[in-house]
Amino acid sequence: MGLLLTGASIVFPKEKAIKKWDLLIEDGHITAMGPALTRSGHTVRVVEGYILPGLIDVHVHLREPGQIHKETIETGTRAAAAGGFTQICAMPNTTPVLDTPELIQEVVQKANTYGYATVHPIAAISRGEQGEALTDFAALKQAGAVALSDDGRGVQSAKLMFEALLAAKSIGLPVAVHAEDNSLAKGGHLHAGKVAEELGIRGIPSVAETSMIARDLWLAEEAKAHLHLCHVSPAAAVSAIRMGKAHGLPITAEVTPHHLLLTEESVKTFGANAKVNPPLRSDDDRLACVQGLLDGTLDLVATDHAPHTDEEKAKGIEQAPFGLVGLETSFPLLFTAFVKSGILTLPELVYKMSTRPAEVFHLSGGEIFVGGVADLTVIDPETVRQVNPAAFYSKGRNTPFAGRELSGWPVLTIHHGQVVYER
Numbered sequence: 188m189g190l191l192l193t194g195a196s197i198v199f200p201k202e203k204a205i206k207k208w209d210l211l212i213e214d215g216h217i218t219a220m221g222p223a224l225t226r227s228g229h230t231v232r233v234v235e236g237y238i239l240p241g242l243i244d245v246h247v248h249l250r251e252p253g254q255i256h257k258e259t260i261e262t263g264t265r266a267a268a269a270g271g272f273t274q275i276c277a278m279p280n281t282t283p284v285l286d287t288p289e290l291i292q293e294v295v296q297k298a299n300t301y302g303y304a305t306v307h308p309i310a311a312i313s314r315g316e317q318g319e320a321l322t323d324f325a326a327l328k329q330a331g332a333v334a335l336s337d338d339g340r341g342v343q344s345a346k347l348m349f350e351a352l353l354a355a356k357s358i359g360l361p362v363a364v365h366a367e368d369n370s371l372a373k374g375g376h377l378h379a380g381k382v383a384e385e386l387g388i389r390g391i392p393s394v395a396e397t398s399m400i401a402r403d404l405w406l407a408e409e410a411k412a413h414l415h416l417c418h419v420s421p422a423a424a425v426s427a428i429r430m431g432k433a434h435g436l437p438i439t440a441e442v443t444p445h446h447l448l449l450t451e452e453s454v455k456t457f458g459a460n461a462k463v464n465p466p467l468r469s470d471d472d473r474l475a476c477v478q479g480l481l482d483g484t485l486d487l488v489a490t491d492h493a494p495h496t497d498e499e500k501a502k503g504i505e506q507a508p509f510g511l512v513g514l515e516t517s518f519p520l521l522f523t524a525f526v527k528s529g530i531l532t533l534p535e536l537v538y539k540m541s542t543r544p545a546e547v548f549h550l551s552g553g554e555i556f557v558g559g560v561a562d563l564t565v566i567d568p569e570t571v572r573q574v575n576p577a578a579f580y581s582k583g584r585n586t587p588f589a590g591r592e593l594s595g596w597p598v599l600t601i602h603h604g605q606v607v608y609e610r
């Protein structure tokens with residue numbers, strides 16, 4: 188006895204196609220698709236809207252172990268399910284840092300017991316993310332790590348980064364970099380631009396990010412290793428990546444919804460909830476990110492979901508921690524901004540939020556096919572609702588998008604054939 192979904196249209200991102208077909212799920216897998224499947228013996232569920240391959244977010248901060256007042260693996264994966272994500276990659280800057288095989292296994296096992304979404308941990312490049320000694324990449328991969336990153340801080344030593352790229356190449360994992368040169372960022376809080384100047388707050392210049400990206404592009408070329416650039420934000424970085432790809436460098440890149448939709452001006456309205464690292468930059472930078480996403484220079488969208496408590500964010504711009512939550516708003520934000528307005532087609536957006544993330548991080552998923560695991564998201568393209576942080580499954584309420592009217596909300600999320608979210 189299976190679950191037969193009928194009434195919706197199925198999105199095939201690779202074919203750029205949408206077909207009004209039935210879809211049958213049995214034993215956690217898709218076992219049939221077609222215009223009118225036989226219903227007898229199955230539970231028939233009428234759904235409206237579009238069925239997408241489950242979304243995949245390669246940049247999430249789950250905060251467990253160690254900072255469970257901000258988020259737990261349980262609340263973070265429930266938030267993922269509510270946002271239409273069936274697979275997420277968890278960054279290692281927890282307490283302790285995910286730098287041993289035991290810690291990696293623990294995250295995977297905990298996520299499996301809850302079952303809301305598959306969690307692929309990303310292991311630290313350096314022990315304790317201290318930027319000094321490499322972790323044991325092979326053992327971390329064996330334990331389930333899908334990439335290496337010291338996210339939250341840049342790897343300051345070019346030598347260590349080069350060694351990391353060589354070691355990662357030998358085991359076939361990408362190195363995902365948070366590009367930030369501390370000697371240039373100098374403990375700034377906002378983009379070094381007109382708003383930081385106006386508010387008299389120390390800024391983080393774009394060159395703190397672009398100079399490290401430029402360094403890492405050529406280290407990746409020298410090592411012939413897969414470099415993945417996290418949360419790209421300045422226009423010059425998009426240009427550098429475009430040039431690098433034209434040179435055939437083995438690089439991929441991500442952009443966040445907030446860098447696509449917001450600018451430095453947002454802190455005036457949303458205060459510390461718009462404080463994020465890398466910072467929201469100028470409108471020219473934002474437009475360069477949009478252009479980069481459209482032409483494929485920036486491969487995919489990742490949320491950089493970074494929950495903090497209201498108390499932490501209430502400390503004011505200079506004292507509050509960096510980060511904002513993204514799992515529960517990303518798809519409707521981008522559906523509304525880009526698909527509703529005709530800038531991207533629905534299959535194109537799904538490609539950048541599911542298919543391409545799977546390809547870049549060597550994950551299964553990102554496509555709908557007979558025989559595939561039933562990781563699926565149904566979205567409603569019509570109903571307009573406001574972003575309401577009070578209703579988030581995430582413990583974090585820190586979003587600059589509160590009150591925005593959006594459509595494209597997930598209404599049903601299926602993980603391994605099980606309904607894990609339903610509106």
Ligand SMILES: [Zn+2]
Pocket residue numbers: 338339340365417418464465
């Ligand atoms: Zn980062």
